[in-house]
Amino acid sequence: MGCTGAAQGQASFTMPHPETWLRVTPDGLLCEPGGFFIDPVRPVERAVITHGHADHARPGHRSVLATPETLAIMRARMGEGAGDSQQEMRHGEVLRQGDVTIRLVPAGHVLGSAQVVMEWRGSRAVVSGDYKRQADATCLPFEPVPCDVFVTEATFALPVFRHPDPAHEVAKLLRSLALFPERTHVVGCYALGKCQRLITLLRAAGWDRPIHLHGAQQPLCRLYEQLGVPLGELRPATVANKAELRGAIVLAPPSAIADRWARRLAEPVTALASGWMRVRQRAKLRGVELPMVISDHADWPDLNRTIDEVAAPEVWVTHGRDDALVHALAGRGIRGRALHLVGLGEDEDEAVASEGAPAA
Amino acid sequence: MSLPAFAELLERLVFTPGRNAKLALLRDWFATQPDPDRGVGLAALTEELVFTTAKPMLIRDLVAARTDPVLLALSHDYVGDLAETVALIWPERMGVNAEPPTLSEVVEALEVTPKAELPALIAGWLDTLDSGGRLALIKLITGGLRVGVSGRLARVALAEWSGKPVEEIEEIWHGVAPPYLPIFRWLEGQAEKPDPRDAPVFRPLMLAHPLEDRDLAALDPAAYRAEWKWDGIRVQLTAGPGGRRIWSRGGEDISGGFPEITEAMDFHGVLDGELLVIRDGLVAPFADLQQRLNRKQVGPKMLRDYPVGVRLYDLLFEGGEDLRPLPFDERRRRLEDWVARHEPARMDLSPLIAFASVAQLSEVRDGARAASIEGLMLKRADSPYLAGRQKGMWWKWKRDPLSIDAVLMYAQRGHGKRSSFYSDYTFGLWRPDGAGGEELVPVGKAYSGYTDEELGWLDRWIRNHTTSRFGPVREVEKALVLEVIFDAAQLSGRHKSGVALRFPRIARIRTDKPASEADRLENLMAYVEAGPAEG
Numbered sequence: 102m103g104c105t106g107a108a109q110g111q112a113s114f115t116m117p118h119p120e121t122w123l124r125v126t127p128d129g130l131l132c133e134p135g136g137f138f139i140d141p142v143r144p145v146e147r148a149v150i151t152h153g154h155a156d157h158a159r160p161g162h163r164s165v166l167a168t169p170e171t172l173a174i175m176r177a178r179m180g181e182g183a184g185d186s187q188q189e190m191r192h193g194e195v196l197r198q199g200d201v202t203i204r205l206v207p208a209g210h211v212l213g214s215a216q217v218v219m220e221w222r223g224s225r226a227v228v229s230g231d232y233k234r235q236a237d238a239t240c241l242p243f244e245p246v247p248c249d250v251f252v253t254e255a256t257f258a259l260p261v262f263r264h265p266d267p268a269h270e271v272a273k274l275l276r277s278l279a280l281f282p283e284r285t286h287v288v289g290c291y292a293l294g295k296c297q298r299l300i301t302l303l304r305a306a307g308w309d310r311p312i313h314l315h316g317a318q319q320p321l322c323r324l325y326e327q328l329g330v331p332l333g334e335l336r337p338a339t340v341a342n343k344a345e346l347r348g349a350i351v352l353a354p355p356s357a358i359a360d361r362w363a364r365r366l367a368e369p370v371t372a373l374a375s376g377w378m379r380v381r382q383r384a385k386l387r388g389v390e391l392p393m394v395i396s397d398h399a400d401w402p403d404l405n406r407t408i409d410e411v412a413a414p415e416v417w418v419t420h421g422r423d424d425a426l427v428h429a430l431a432g433r434g435i436r437g438r439a440l441h442l443v444g445l446g447e448d449e450d451e452a453v454a455s456e457g458a459p460a461a
Numbered sequence: 462m463s464l465p466a467f468a469e470l471l472e473r474l475v476f477t478p479g480r481n482a483k484l485a486l487l488r489d490w491f492a493t494q495p496d497p498d499r500g501v502g503l504a505a506l507t508e509e510l511v512f513t514t515a516k517p518m519l520i521r522d523l524v525a526a527r528t529d530p531v532l533l534a535l536s537h538d539y540v541g542d543l544a545e546t547v548a549l550i551w552p553e554r555m556g557v558n559a560e561p562p563t564l565s566e567v568v569e570a571l572e573v574t575p576k577a578e579l580p581a582l583i584a585g586w587l588d589t590l591d592s593g594g595r596l597a598l599i600k601l602i603t604g605g606l607r608v609g610v611s612g613r614l615a616r617v618a619l620a621e622w623s624g625k626p627v628e629e630i631e632e633i634w635h636g637v638a639p640p641y642l643p644i645f646r647w648l649e650g651q652a653e654k655p656d657p658r659d660a661p662v663f664r665p666l667m668l669a670h671p672l673e674d675r676d677l678a679a680l681d682p683a684a685y686r687a688e689w690k691w692d693g694i695r696v697q698l699t700a701g702p703g704g705r706r707i708w709s710r711g712g713e714d715i716s717g718g719f720p721e722i723t724e725a726m727d728f729h730g731v732l733d734g735e736l737l738v739i740r741d742g743l744v745a746p747f748a749d750l751q752q753r754l755n756r757k758q759v760g761p762k763m764l765r766d767y768p769v770g771v772r773l774y775d776l777l778f779e780g781g782e783d784l785r786p787l788p789f790d791e792r793r794r795r796l797e798d799w800v801a802r803h804e805p806a807r808m809d810l811s812p813l814i815a816f817a818s819v820a821q822l823s824e825v826r827d828g829a830r831a832a833s834i835e836g837l838m839l840k841r842a843d844s845p846y847l848a849g850r851q852k853g854m855w856w857k858w859k860r861d862p863l864s865i866d867a868v869l870m871y872a873q874r875g876h877g878k879r880s881s882f883y884s885d886y887t888f889g890l891w892r893p894d895g896a897g898g899e900e901l902v903p904v905g906k907a908y909s910g911y912t913d914e915e916l917g918w919l920d921r922w923i924r925n926h927t928t929s930r931f932g933p934v935r936e937v938e939k940a941l942v943l944e945v946i947f948d949a950a951q952l953s954g955r956h957k958s959g960v961a962l963r964f965p966r967i968a969r970i971r972t973d974k975p976a977s978e979a980d981r982l983e984n985l986m987a988y989v990e991a992g993p994a995e996g
Contacts, residue, residue: 260528261536261549265591273469280489281482359880370482371880379549379592380540381475386933388880390476425535432529 116223119250119415122201123219123226125440130228130252130419134221135201137166139228142444149203151230152214153178153293156445166190168205170213170328174293177324192241208232209243210397211294212325218246227411228252233396234403235264238301239294239330243407251413255421256398256446257376264376264400270393271302277370277391278348285346285366286391289355289373292318294397296352297325299374300332302395303350313338313346315353315362343367359388376400405429420445463498463563464590468597470502474608478877483610487618491645500640501564505601507612510639514571515583515602520547523584527552544603548596554588561589565640571602613711623648628665628848631712636660659703663712664731664777664785665848666697669838669855676856680819686789686842687814687822690835690857691772692747692949692963693737694754698771700726701781707736718756719769725806730799733775733846735811737833738767744833748951748961770807773800774838777846785846792846826860832949836860862946862964863988865890865980866971868901869941872923873934875908882916883923883935884908886967888943890958892982901939902982904958910946910966919970942971942979950988960985 124131129141137147144161151157151167153174158167160182165172168190175183190196192215196203200222205215210231217228227248234243257264278286290296296318303312311334314322322335338351347367357363358371373389376396384392399407404426408416415436418426427437473486491499504510524547525533533550540546562570567586574582583602587595600606616634620627625648636657637644646652670676696715697708705726707716716723719736738745738753745767752767753759776796777785784792793813800810814837816822826837836859844854867888875884885908894900911919926938946968953961960982 259536259539260532261540261546263549263553263592277473280485359874361881364881368878381545382541384476388874388876390478390482391473392476422535422539425532428531428535429529 116249117221119224119226122221122224123250123252125442129444130440130442132198132201132219132221135198135203135219137198139217140230140445142442147198148184149217150175151208151217151228152210154211154231154291157230164188166196166203168192168213168215171215172213173324173328174213174321177320178293206244206246207241209234209237209240212240212297212328212330214240216244216246218248224249226250226252227413229254229407231256231398232407233399234407235267235396237298237397238305239297239325245407245410247411248413250415250417251408251411252417252419252440253404253408253426254398254446255404255418255423255426257396257400258404258418258422258426260401260425262376262379262400263402264379264396265394267298267302267395268306270374270395271299271306274303274350274372274391274393275306275308277372278350281368281370282348284368284370285349285351287351287353287358287363287366287369287371288393289358289371289375289387289389290318290352290395291397292354293321295374295395297322297330297332298397299352299395300335301330304333308350309333310349311336313341313349313351315339315351315357317354317357318352338365355387408435409433463494463502463565464561464567464597465594466494467498467502467505467564468590468593471506471597471600471606471608472593474506474610478880480614483614484618484621487610487615488622491619491622496642496645497640498564500642500645501568503615503641504639505564505606506608506610507615508606509612510568511604512571512602513604515579515599517543517603519580519583520544520599520603523547523580523587524551544599544605545596548592548599551587551592551595557588559585559589561594562586567598567601611711612713616712619644619648629654631663631665631848633657633662634712635662635706635714659701661699661701661704661706663697663699663706663708665712666695666710666733667775667844667846667848667855668850669840669857670850670852672839672856672858677819677858680839680856682816682818682822684841684843685839685856686793687816687825688774688811688838688840689814689829690838690859691735691737691744691811692833692835693735693744693750693772696734696736696771697777698722698726698732698734700731701729718753718759720759721764722769722771722807725808728803728805729780730776731778732771732773732796732808733777734771734773734808736769736771739770739772740768744772744831746832746949746951747963748953770809772811773808774811775846788843788845789840790842826858829860832951834860835948859948862948862968863950864944864946864968865904865985866942866974866978867904867945868939868976868979869923869937869943870901870903870939871934871936872919879916882920884916884920886919886943888945890980890982890985892958902958904956904960904982904985905945905947905962905965907943907945907965907967910968911970915967915970940976942974942976943967944969944971950985952989958982958985960989 122133128143128145130139137149138145139149140151140157141148146163148162149166150171153171158175160179162184164186165184166188172187190205202220204218206218208214208216208230219226225248227246231254232243290299300312313336316339322332326332355373363369370390372391372393374393374395377383378392379394416430417438417440419440419442423439430437470490477483528550536550537546616630617627619630633655637655643655647654695710699706705723706714707719709715738749749767776792776799839856841854867890869886870889871887872883873885875882887903887906889901889903891899892902923937927935928938929936945965947962947965949963951961
C-alpha cells in the first residue's frame with residue numbers, strides 16, 4: 102500500500118503518473134508496459150476481461166485473462182469466440198506481465214466479475230469494470246483497493262439514483278401475486294447476473310415454487326448452478342401450458358416481456374427489474390406495470406462511498422453520467438476525468454434479445 | 462403507515478392500464494385500509510379532495526436548500542418532472558425516528574398549519590418517507606395526483622367490494638363528504654344507508670342500447686317515441702335548496718366549467734339533457750364544445766365565443782317529487798309543462814319526431830346530415846326512468862357512418878392485453894405536394910373496429926413492412942389501404958390536414974386496393990359539415 106502514500110507526494114521522481122502507462126485507444130483501455138487491453142471493444146492480442154456482459158467481453162481476442170467464472174461464461178455465450186487461449190486467474194493470485202503486476206479482485210457485479218488491479222513502478226491503478234456494493238448471493242462482494250487512480254463506471258451517477266433494498270422490491274412482486282393469483286407475473290431481467298440474482302432473492306423471500314424461464318435465460322442459469330450457485334427448481338416457460346403459468350413467475354429478457362413471446366402467458370403482469378425503473382418515465386415507456394428497482398450497478402451514494410474508500414486522488418470515469426460524478430468529485434478535491442470510452446454501457450438488453458431469439 | 466401504503470397504491474394505479482386490475486387494486490385498498498384513511502385516499506384519487514396548499518415553488522426551495530445546484534439541475538433535466546426529481550433526490554436524513562404521517566394526519570395538518578410553518582412541516586414529513594412516499598406526498602399537496610381513477614370507477618369498485626348495487630351508491634355519493642364514513646359503515650353492514658336529504662346528488666342516468674337490424678325488424682312503431690340524438694355531452698342538472706350541480710354522464714361534478722348554466726338553474730328539480738354549444742338557436746359541431754370541456758374555470762372570451770345551452774330530454778324530479786317511476790309519456794308531458802311554465806334561460810326542449818312507420822323513421826334518419834346530430838333515439842312510451850342500460854326500453858340508432866379509403870402510415874403498440882400488438886394506426890390521404898406530385902397527409906388515428914384475426918394480420922404486416930422506427934412508433938411502407946369509418950368530419954386548426962374525424966375506426970382491410978387509388982383529402986373535405994371553423 103506504500104504507493105498510496107507516494108501518490109500524494111505528486112511529482113515524485115520515482116512514481117510515474119498513471120496517464121503515462123494507461124491509455125485510451127480506439128481499441129479500448131491499454132496498459133502499455135503490460136501490453137494488454139482491459140475490456141477491449143475490438144479483437145486484440147491480449148485482453149483482460151472484467152466480467153461476462155456483452156459490452157465488456159467481446160469475441161475474437163487471441164489470449165484472454167479473466168476469472169475462471171468469467172471464462173466459463175464467455176465460453177457458454179460465444180463458444181469459439183471466447184479467445185484462442187484462455188488464462189484463468191483466481192482471486193488472490195498475482196501475475197507479472199512485462200513490468201506490470203496484475204491481480205483480480207471481486208467487483209460484486211455478477212458471478213466472476215473482477216476489478217483489475219495493476220501496479221507499475223510503484224503506481225497502482227484499479228479498473229473496476231462494472232460494480233455494486235449491495236449484497237448479492239450469486240457473487241463475491243466488492244473489495245475496495247486503495248490506489249493512485251480509480252477507473253470507475255458511472256451508469257447511475259446522478260443523485261436521483263438510490264437503489265432501494267432489493268428485498269423490498271421482491272416483496273412488491275409477491276404482494277402483486279397475492280392480489281392477482283390468476284395472472285402470470287413476467288419479470289424482464291438480463292440473462293446474465295440479474296436473472297440469477299432475482300431467483301436467489303425470490304428464494305430468500307420464501308418463494309419455493311418452480312420459477313419458469315424464457316429460453317434465453319436457461320443456459321446461464323444452468324452454468325451458475327454448475328459453478329455452485331443453487332437456484333432451486335427451474336422450468337422452461339416455453340413448453341409450459343397456460344394453466345401452469347397462472348400465478349407463476351416467469352423470467353425473460355426485457356425485450357420479450359411485452360412482445361409476441363409474451364402472448365403465451367396468462368394475462369401477464371409485466372415487471373422489469375432494473376435500476377432505470379426508479380424513473381417513472383422510463384418505466385412508462387417500456388409499458389411496465391410493476392417496476393422493480395433492482396440493479397447490479399452502484400448507485401450514487403455507493404459510487405461516492407467507494408471512491409472515498411479507495412482514497413484515490415484521481416478518478417477516471419469510463420461511461421455513464423460522468424458530468425455529475427466529475428462535478429461531485431471536484432467538490433471533494435478529487436480530480437475526475439471522463440474517458441468517454443465507446444461501446445460500454447450499451448444496452449445489454451439488445452444483446453440478450455438477439456441471443457434469445459432462436460430459443461424463444 | 463398509511464401514506465406508504467397509499468404511495469404503493471398510486472404507483473400500481475399509475476402503471477396499470479387495465480380496468481379490471483385497477484378495480485382489484487381499489488377493492489384491496491377498501492378491504493385493507495383503516496378509516497378514515499381509506500376514504501381520504503379515495504377522495505384524493507378521484508380528486509374530490511384537492512389540495513393547493515403547497516405551491517411547486519415551496520417544494521423547489523426546500524430541495525434547493527438541501528442539494529448541490531449543479532447536481533439538482535442535471536437531475537431535473539434527466540428526470541423531467543420536478544416533483545419526481547425532488548422525491549428521488551431528497552437526501553435521506555439518518556436518525557429519523559418519526560413515523561411517516563397517515564393520510565388523515567396530512568389532511569388535518571394542512572388545514573391548521575399557518576403558511577409560514579408549512580415548509581418545516583412538509584420537510585419533516587419528507588424526511589420520514591421513502592422515494593415513493595415522497596412522490597405521493599408532493600403530488601398530493603401540490604394537487605397533481607392524476608392517476609386515471611374516475612369517480613365512476615371508484616364507485617364500481619366500492620360496489621364490487623361491498624356487494625351493493627352501484628346505482629344505490631351513486632345516488633347517495635355526493636350527499637356525503639370525504640372521508641365517507643357513513644358510506645363505509647353502510648357498505649360494511651354496520652349502519653343504515655345514509656340519507657342525503659337536500660344535498661344535490663347524482664341520479665344514475667338511463668342509457669340506450671344500439672339498435673341492430675334484428676331489433677329494428679321487431680320494433681312496434683306505436684310503442685316508441687323518437688327524438689334526435691344530439692352530439693354534445695349528456696348532463697344531469699340538479700338544483701334545489703341544497704345547491705346546484707351539473708353532473709356528467711359518469712357522475713362527475715362539472716358545474717365549475719359552465720357558470721352560465723348554473724346561473725340559469727333557479728329551479729327545484731332534476732333534469733336530463735344534452736349540453737351543446739348553441740349560437741342563435743343553431744347547434745355547433747362537437748369540436749366547438751370541446752373547447753369548453755375539462756376546464757375548471759372559463760374566461761369571458763370562452764363564454765362569448767362558445768356559448769352553451771342544454772337541450773332537455775327528461776324530467777326526473779319536480780320539486781321533491783320523484784317522477785322516475787312514471788312512464789316516459791307522462792314524464793314528457795310534465796317536462797313540456799315545466800318548460801312552458803319556467804321558460805328557463807339557456808335551456809330548450811329536445812323536440813319529439815312524429816313518425817308512423819319504421820320506414821318513415823329510417824328516411825328521417827338518413828336525411829339528418831347536420832353535424833350536431835348523431836342519429837335518433839327511440840324510447841318506449843311506457844318506459845320508467847331506470848338506471849343504466851335496460852334492454853328494449855331505449856334504443857340509439859346512429860346514422861350510418863361515413864367512410865374513406867386511407868393509407869396506413871404509422872403504427873404503435875397498444876397497452877395491456879394489446880401491448881404486444883401494433884394496434885394503433887395513423888392513416889392518411891393523398892394531396893398535391895406543391896411540386897407537381899402527390900403526398901400523404903395524416904388525417905386521423907384509429908385503434909378499434911377490427912376483429913382479433915384482422916389485428917393479428919395487421920400486426921404481422923406492420924412488422925414485415927416497417928421502414929423506420931421512432932421510439933414506440935413504426936413507420937410503414939405506404940402500401941396498405943384501410944377502409945376507415947367515422948361519424949363526422951369537422952374542420953380543425955389543430956390538425957395538419959385541417960380536418961378532424963369523429964370516432965374513426967377500421968372497417969375493413971383493403972388488400973384489393975393499391976395505395977395510389979386510396980382517397981384524396983378533397984374527398985374527405987366534401988364530408989365536412991358547414992360550421993364555424995376554429996381560429
